[in-house]
Amino acid sequence: MKSYDELKAEMEAIQQQMAEAKKNERTVALKKVKELCKEFGFAAGMLKDSLAEGRKNQ
Structure with a gap:
């Protein structure tokens, strides 16, 4: 099982990838x-x- 710090680093990397993709x-x-x-x-x-x-719905 991965440690909390490893999972947190993965999550941050994924969030960065999501921001770039968006x-x-x-x-x-x-x-x-x-x-x-x-x-x-x-x-x-x-x-x-x-x-x-569209802006009102956000």
């Missing part, structure tokens, strides 16, 4: 959103209400 996925998602907005001609004002609702 950052990378966020970058990819934002790029995709920008591409779709450009493709379909969406402007920031058109998305304003949708974005505000």
Whole structure:
């Protein structure tokens, strides 16, 4: 059985990997959103209400 300190170190390493993965996925998602907005001609004002609702749910 692993010691507490070993498990804690593993958990911290996993949390760091999760943060990095989230950052990378966020970058990819934002790029995709920008591409779709450009493709379909969406402007920031058109998305304003949708974005505000998303922020309220968080």
